[in-house]
Amino acid sequence: MxxxxxxxxxxxxxxxxxxxxxxxxxxxxxxxxxxxxxxxxxxxxxxxxxxxxxxxxxxxxxxxxxxxxxxxxxxxxxxxxxxxxxxxxxxxxxxxxxxxxxxxxxxxxxxxxxxxxxxxxxxxxxxxxxLPMKPLCKVDCKGLCPSCGSNLNVNTCQCPQEQFSPHMDKLLELKKRLEERSS
Ligand SMILES: [Zn+2]
Ligand SMILES: [Zn+2]
Structure with a gap:
């Protein structure tokens, strides 16, 4: 060497x-x-x-x-x-x-x-x-299930879907209000 x-x-x-x-x-x-x-x-x-x-x-x-x-x-x-x-x-x-x-x-x-x-x-x-801060195995990697840890690229699990975060709730509420106003 x-x-x-x-x-x-x-x-x-x-x-x-x-x-x-x-x-x-x-x-x-x-x-x-x-x-x-x-x-x-x-x-x-x-x-x-x-x-x-x-x-x-x-x-x-x-x-x-x-x-x-x-x-x-x-x-x-x-x-x-x-x-x-x-x-x-x-x-x-x-x-x-x-x-x-x-x-x-x-x-x-x-x-x-x-x-x-x-x-x-x-x-x-x-x-x-x-080195990249957040390396990905592929651009659309689905990651691990936060409940059971299954690799969601290869398995589907029976865990309930993640709850919306409060932030997301607020966005949905806003969207609904805008839709009501425009209709
Ligand atoms: Zn990955
Ligand atoms: Zn799971």
Missing amino acids: KQYFIELNDLTGDKVSVQGSFEPGLIDFSGENLQQVGIMDWSIAAERAGEEIRVVGSLKTNVELPCSRCLEAACCEVVKPFDLFFRQRDALMFDEDEEVELDDKETSTAFFTGTKLAISEILREQLLLA
């Missing part, structure tokens, strides 16, 4: 561009509620920007997440462009006060230690940021 790093020592003049395709498993998503189910294609260009390292790139892959309605696997394509700044954390350069000030001004700057940036870490974080 080949690891990819952005080596700070390589960033002397020109932009350094790298790209690759990561098989599922190369980036560790254990502990997350997701599974990478296809190759992750990515490209990254890194360059020095003053004291910071600017990392511009994008990633594209497919993931499986639990459907937000029925909890079955939902497959989503994730495409994520990014434009990030990193600053080397150096105990000799920054005392604590200075660091706090930096965090206030430059909230988009991430700190790192050592002399290289792990590309898999950057991709992992960017993928997690790009």
Whole structure:
């Protein structure tokens, strides 16, 4: 397994561009509620920007997440462009006060230690940021029955229909009144 790093020592003049395709498993998503189910294609260009390292790139892959309605696997394509700044954390350069000030001004700057940036870490974080809030297994997923928990995509259950919410009642009342007025 080949690891990819952005080596700070390589960033002397020109932009350094790298790209690759990561098989599922190369980036560790254990502990997350997701599974990478296809190759992750990515490209990254890194360059020095003053004291910071600017990392511009994008990633594209497919993931499986639990459907937000029925909890079955939902497959989503994730495409994520990014434009990030990193600053080397150096105990000799920054005392604590200075660091706090930096965090206030430059909230988009991430700190790192050592002399290289792990590309898999950057991709992992960017993928997690790009996940859909409410993944669906299909657009018209019927979800789970709130009474018995049956998956309504595959089963029909005998539970009584959900009661209208008070809000819905008010809407129906309004509709009725409007109909009476127009008739
Ligand atoms: Zn579903
Ligand atoms: Zn039910």
